[in-house]
Amino acid sequence: VKTVLRATVKLVLGETWQLPLGVAVAVLAAGALRLSTGGGGWWRHGGGLVLAALLALALGAAIAASTARSKPAEQAGTGPSEGREDPVNGPEIA
Amino acid sequence: VAYVLTAVGAALACGLELLEAMAIVLAVAVTRRPRDAVVGALAAVAACGLLAAVLGPVLVARISVAPLRIVVGVALLLFGLEWLRKGILRLAGRRARSSSYAEFLEEQEALESMPPPVEGVDWAGRTIAFKGVLLEGVEVILIVTALGARPGGLAPALIGAGVAAVLVAAAGMLLHRPLRRVPETELKYGVGLVLTTFGTFFTAEGLSVHWPLGDAALLVLLAWWLLASQALVRQLARAPLAGAAR
Numbered sequence: 001v002k003t004v005l006r007a008t009v010k011l012v013l014g015e016t017w018q019l020p021l022g023v024a025v026a027v028l029a030a031g032a033l034r035l036s037t038g039g040g041g042w043w044r045h046g047g048g049l050v051l052a053a054l055l056a057l058a059l060g061a062a063i064a065a066s067t068a069r070s071k072p073a074e075q076a077g078t079g080p081s082e083g084r085e086d087p088v089n090g091p092e093i094a
Numbered sequence: 095v096a097y098v099l100t101a102v103g104a105a106l107a108c109g110l111e112l113l114e115a116m117a118i119v120l121a122v123a124v125t126r127r128p129r130d131a132v133v134g135a136l137a138a139v140a141a142c143g144l145l146a147a148v149l150g151p152v153l154v155a156r157i158s159v160a161p162l163r164i165v166v167g168v169a170l171l172l173f174g175l176e177w178l179r180k181g182i183l184r185l186a187g188r189r190a191r192s193s194s195y196a197e198f199l200e201e202q203e204a205l206e207s208m209p210p211p212v213e214g215v216d217w218a219g220r221t222i223a224f225k226g227v228l229l230e231g232v233e234v235i236l237i238v239t240a241l242g243a244r245p246g247g248l249a250p251a252l253i254g255a256g257v258a259a260v261l262v263a264a265a266g267m268l269l270h271r272p273l274r275r276v277p278e279t280e281l282k283y284g285v286g287l288v289l290t291t292f293g294t295f296f297t298a299e300g301l302s303v304h305w306p307l308g309d310a311a312l313l314v315l316l317a318w319w320l321l322a323s324q325a326l327v328r329q330l331a332r333a334p335l336a337g338a339a340r
């Protein structure tokens with residue numbers, strides 16, 4: 001059961017906590033902006049670009065966190081394939 | 095635009111996940127018994143079919159439109175941005191390239207250390223094939239369901255997934271040779287771009303955004319994610335390796 005739960009969490013949230021947290025923060029921030037504008041005005045036509053920018057920041061932060069904690073693939077040999085133990089994944093979701 | 099992008103996204107995501115599942119099933123078939131590998135894989139396919147039959151209607155029937163768009167959008171963002179993150183790290187040389195063939199060899203090596211029983215059912219072989227297909231299959235179902243949850247999205251999502259399933263099955267019949275030829279890293283990066291594009295589009299719609307160009311805004315978003323991710327790839331590729339590794 002523990003293995004299945006771990007696999008399911010990894011399947012939905014990915015290999016690190018930074019990215020789902022970043023997505024949550026970006027969507028919540030966009031939701032707050034939508035509430036503050038009442039869903040009209042500039043938000044109605046420009047809100048999508050704000051959301052895209054917030055998500056790009058979340059992606060950049062997740063990548064920065066991954067590389068800060070990892071060794072480059074060249075130093076780790078050929079490296080394993082998808083879903084295997086990988087030295088450059090960042091912190092794995094337990 | 096939405097039709098084509100949905101079909102392409104579903105086809106690529108489905109094809110790549112099935113390729114990984116096939117690598118595991120082939121490894122079991124080659125090192126143990128083909129029959130047990132097929133039985134394990136078919137059981138997983140049946141379980142995935144059951145999940146798809148339950149998940150799709152429940153998701154659409156129980157949630158009203160705006161929250162549904164946010165739920166579907168965030169699900170696509172979680173999948174898409176994760177594929178994109180891995181793709182950026184691989185293209186920048188910070189992570190090993192994706193290879194189902196390497197996975198096939200690793201699985202084969204691991205299986206060779208525990209020979210199958212001389213007679214009777216090979217439960218270990220069946221379980222490995224079942225688990226491999228189930229995990230990849232569930233991801234396919236989640237992605238295709240999310241892409242198909244939008245009005246008019248089901249047909250292209252199913253067509254894309256169906257075409258990919260047929261192509262991968264045909265490749266499987268030629269055994270492991272096609273696995274070496276697929277540029278998985280680039281294709282997975284492409285899937286990440288498409289899923290993230292749809293995720294941004296749906297989530298924004300759920301938050302009352304009215305895209306000025308309608309569905310054509312998908313192309314603008316695709317270009318945005320392409321530029322943003324390529325900027326990250328270049329930035330990572332230029333950064334000194336020793337500085338990146340602590």
